[in-house]
Amino acid sequence: RADGARLWATILETAAFGGTPAGGINRLTLSAEDGQVRDWFREACEAAGLTVSVDALGTQYALRPGRDMARKPIAFGSHLDTQPTGGKFDGVLGVLAGLEVMRSLNDAGIETEAPLLVVNWTNEEGSRFAPAMMASAAYAGDFTTDEILAKRDAAGTTVAEALDAIGYRGVEAVGTREIGAFVELHIEQGPILEAEGKTIGVVEGGQGIMWFDGVITGFESHAGTTPMPRRRDALLALSEFALAAERIALAHAPSAVATIGEAAILAPSRNVVPGRVAFTVDVRDPRSATLDAMEAALAEAAAEIAGRRRLEIALTRIWRKEPVPFDPAIVAAIDAAAESLGHARRRIISGAGHDACNLAAKVPAAMIFVPCKDGISHNEAESATQADCAAGADVLLQTVLRLANA
Amino acid sequence: RADGARLWATILETAAFGGTPAGGINRLTLSAEDGQVRDWFREACEAAGLTVSVDALGTQYALRPGRDMARKPIAFGSHLDTQPTGGKFDGVLGVLAGLEVMRSLNDAGIETEAPLLVVNWTNEEGSRFAPAMMASAAYAGDFTTDEILAKRDAAGTTVAEALDAIGYRGVEAVGTREIGAFVELHIEQGPILEAEGKTIGVVEGGQGIMWFDGVITGFESHAGTTPMPRRRDALLALSEFALAAERIALAHAPSAVATIGEAAILAPSRNVVPGRVAFTVDVRDPRSATLDAMEAALAEAAAEIAGRRRLEIALTRIWRKEPVPFDPAIVAAIDAAAESLGHARRRIISGAGHDACNLAAKVPAAMIFVPCKDGISHNEAESATQADCAAGADVLLQTVLRLANA
Numbered sequence: 120r121a122d123g124a125r126l127w128a129t130i131l132e133t134a135a136f137g138g139t140p141a142g143g144i145n146r147l148t149l150s151a152e153d154g155q156v157r158d159w160f161r162e163a164c165e166a167a168g169l170t171v172s173v174d175a176l177g178t179q180y181a182l183r184p185g186r187d188m189a190r191k192p193i194a195f196g197s198h199l200d201t202q203p204t205g206g207k208f209d210g211v212l213g214v215l216a217g218l219e220v221m222r223s224l225n226d227a228g229i230e231t232e233a234p235l236l237v238v239n240w241t242n243e244e245g246s247r248f249a250p251a252m253m254a255s256a257a258y259a260g261d262f263t264t265d266e267i268l269a270k271r272d273a274a275g276t277t278v279a280e281a282l283d284a285i286g287y288r289g290v291e292a293v294g295t296r297e298i299g300a301f302v303e304l305h306i307e308q309g310p311i312l313e314a315e316g317k318t319i320g321v322v323e324g325g326q327g328i329m330w331f332d333g334v335i336t337g338f339e340s341h342a343g344t345t346p347m348p349r350r351r352d353a354l355l356a357l358s359e360f361a362l363a364a365e366r367i368a369l370a371h372a373p374s375a376v377a378t379i380g381e382a383a384i385l386a387p388s389r390n391v392v393p394g395r396v397a398f399t400v401d402v403r404d405p406r407s408a409t410l411d412a413m414e415a416a417l418a419e420a421a422a423e424i425a426g427r428r429r430l431e432i433a434l435t436r437i438w439r440k441e442p443v444p445f446d447p448a449i450v451a452a453i454d455a456a457a458e459s460l461g462h463a464r465r466r467i468i469s470g471a472g473h474d475a476c477n478l479a480a481k482v483p484a485a486m487i488f489v490p491c492k493d494g495i496s497h498n499e500a501e502s503a504t505q506a507d508c509a510a511g512a513d514v515l516l517q518t519v520l521r522l523a524n525a
Numbered sequence: 526r527a528d529g530a531r532l533w534a535t536i537l538e539t540a541a542f543g544g545t546p547a548g549g550i551n552r553l554t555l556s557a558e559d560g561q562v563r564d565w566f567r568e569a570c571e572a573a574g575l576t577v578s579v580d581a582l583g584t585q586y587a588l589r590p591g592r593d594m595a596r597k598p599i600a601f602g603s604h605l606d607t608q609p610t611g612g613k614f615d616g617v618l619g620v621l622a623g624l625e626v627m628r629s630l631n632d633a634g635i636e637t638e639a640p641l642l643v644v645n646w647t648n649e650e651g652s653r654f655a656p657a658m659m660a661s662a663a664y665a666g667d668f669t670t671d672e673i674l675a676k677r678d679a680a681g682t683t684v685a686e687a688l689d690a691i692g693y694r695g696v697e698a699v700g701t702r703e704i705g706a707f708v709e710l711h712i713e714q715g716p717i718l719e720a721e722g723k724t725i726g727v728v729e730g731g732q733g734i735m736w737f738d739g740v741i742t743g744f745e746s747h748a749g750t751t752p753m754p755r756r757r758d759a760l761l762a763l764s765e766f767a768l769a770a771e772r773i774a775l776a777h778a779p780s781a782v783a784t785i786g787e788a789a790i791l792a793p794s795r796n797v798v799p800g801r802v803a804f805t806v807d808v809r810d811p812r813s814a815t816l817d818a819m820e821a822a823l824a825e826a827a828a829e830i831a832g833r834r835r836l837e838i839a840l841t842r843i844w845r846k847e848p849v850p851f852d853p854a855i856v857a858a859i860d861a862a863a864e865s866l867g868h869a870r871r872r873i874i875s876g877a878g879h880d881a882c883n884l885a886a887k888v889p890a891a892m893i894f895v896p897c898k899d900g901i902s903h904n905e906a907e908s909a910t911q912a913d914c915a916a917g918a919d920v921l922l923q924t925v926l927r928l929a930n931a
């Protein structure tokens with residue numbers, strides 16, 4: 120078993136890096152605060168006797184030797200970056216429980232057959248740089264390292280510059296690190312486990328995700344003198360489009376979701392009819408065909424609104440991640456570990472994207488979920504209990520032992 | 526007659542202060558660029574033999590003596606500040622035509638009975654500091670000087686600090702400057718004169734204006750894991766409210782207008798359901814009773830949306846300017862001046878707010894409109910012809926002579 124109290128202490132300790140007054144964390148990827156928590160993680164891993172290295176996209180790998188060094192390591196971990204209004208558990212739990220697994224094995228003097236590897240993936244959240252889960256996607260070969268290094272945040276800073284600024288542009292080539300299997304512990308970020316009184320979610324796959332960038336170009340005009348019918352108001356067009364996106368998601372209920380998370384008027388002024396609005400759209404569903412249908416419906420809605428309101432709506436898909444089935448053997452190992460520990464559990468599909476979803480294309484992978492309060496995540500109020508975090512770490516430890524000694 | 530070519534040259538020359546690549550002007554009130562155009566204006570006035578002074582809110586007054594210095598000056602002018610995406614004529618025409626009136630009278634060696642005063646009012650646009658037409662409102666007694674000095678822009682800078690930063694916090698007490706009558710030349714900023722082929726609008730009054738600040742407080746949640754019906758999405762609430770505001774304005778067609786000119790998500794992120802949105806509303810109609818009805822309808826819509834979507838919508842009215850009738854004698858003087866010059870003209874109501882609307886509460890006031898291309902204003906594409914600007918300056922000159930020598 121893992122030391123749940125020690126795990127909890129590390130969660131509270133690292134929450135100070137980017138901690139907000141409301142009890143959350145604002146630790147955007149590759150920010151100064153992200154640099155601080157990375158330094159903390161490197162030192163903690165080294166103190167636990169692990170060998171830490173960093174790849175060209177800043178992902179941190181900490182290795183614990185196995186008896187059979189010819190075997191590929193069993194890897195686990197998640198991410199230490201957060202949303203701007205993030206909580207203390209999203210991603211953090213998976214990395215720190217990974218560290219706790221290493222510490223607990225050290226304490227118990229347990230050696231494994233295969234080596235073990237705890238990983239902190241760069242930019243899982245996708246809030247500062249799009250897309251999300253960038254580094255694990257590059258690891259899996261979805262993007263080249265150079266493509267990712269060139270991505271820019273809203274201020275125009277590239278990933279390369281941001282890595283250099285915090286000293287985390289490593290030398291290891293992305294994707295070269297050997298991994299035998301990948302297990303990720305994470306809070307559910309949804310309401311199902313809590314509602315059903317289950318402690319462990321055995322995650323069978325992740326739903327598909329599409330991200331779009333949108334720009335609406337109407338015409339700036341005077342708020343006092345421009346008659347309503349003459350206006351080409353970009354904000355009213357966005358309003359209709361946002362409500363259409365909601366309707367389209369509801370038409371594919373209950374699984375589908377659609378979200379406009381960013382929207383900004385260019386050069387806003389109280390007495391100017393908005394002429395230009397930029398926005399983002401996030402669309403998800405566990406079925407590929409539903410993604411197709413929703414994309415077509417969004418394009419149709421945009422065209423209809425643009426025609427009626429005499430303006431332009433440009434919608435560009437910048438990312439599509441297909442639904443991911445996890446590896447049945449890893450899923451079975453997690454299920455067996457949870458059963459052996461006597462935890463109430465259920466099979467579940469992840470609504471969020473995770474690094475494990477990218478890894479799954481390259482190595483056998485699956486995930487362990489624990490409940491979070493009211494299903495709330497990407498919010499400073501995100502909360503999970505010490506007992507559930509400890510249960511998750513126990514299941515992670517037992518799963519890793521099964522895989523490493525198999 | 527005024528020298529239309531010289532007037533045009535000053536319009537083009539001063540357009541360089543804050544000039545944009547698209548041919549507009551971005552010269553927010555009390556910005557460095559506003560400081561530059563103010564310096565230019567002071568020097569030009571002094572070169573024309575005028576005595577320039579500045580009041581405690583930065584308004585510039587340039588006096589030309591009359592034969593009878595016991596008479597109150599006949600004042601004219603407008604403003605040199607612009608919108609962030611402003612054009613070259615809004616406000617600028619009225620101030621520079623005022624300078625041109627002074628220069629033309631000098632050239633012709635004409636003395637007037639009453640002294641003449643050309644005025645550049647501070648912050649007419651209201652884009653950086655709310656409300657619009659701030660300095661003329663303080664002049665008329667609607668606000669104290671200290672109330673205005675304490676207003677803050679989005680960056681938290683006060684009017685007092687912004688005045689000091691460009692050296693335009695004068696010593697003259699606001700409202701003490703004697704004015705016998707006020708005439709403001711302005712582009713129409715609407716489509717009526719152009720559509721009807723009239724050169725001059727004889728403005729009989731200005732419509733009423735209300736400004737609101739709004740905040741919607743929903744709940745940030747994960748874009749991938751939060752089922753649509755559980756969301757408390759502040760942007761979807763704003764979308765419904767914006768469309769409701771449009772419907773409410775259309776219900777009072779053709780005169781009423783409603784505009785959401787600013788809207789911003791707090792801590793936006795692609796994969797976060799927006800939790801908090803701040804926005805502004807601008808509502809106008811020539812009838813006071815319609816303003817009342819629209820305010821009630823907006824409050825009702827906000828309450829309905831907030832209740833249905835389980836979030837809070839706070840709507841605060843920060844300004845209400847009643848509809849303003851202009852002084853019949855000044856209106857008649859403008860009409861007679863336009864007739865004497867043979868310009869096609871019509872009576873008109875102003876859709877925009879103007880300093881003359883504030884002045885009207887304290888001194889006899891009215892306005893002269895000239896057409897602008899396609900009725901476009903608060904847009905870098907704002908355009909007016911040299912001939913129409915010259916016609917407006919001629920009517921201003923003739924009106925001023927009538928009033929000053931009456």
Ligand SMILES: NC(=O)NCCC(=O)O
Nearest residue numbers: 243244251471472749796
């Ligand atoms: N787990 C998580 O919140 N990932 C961020 C990427 C996403 O939006 O799903």
Ligand SMILES: NC(=O)NCCC(=O)O
Nearest residue numbers: 343390649650657877878
């Ligand atoms: N004339 C003008 O555009 N004034 C700005 C104030 C308003 O919004 O009407």
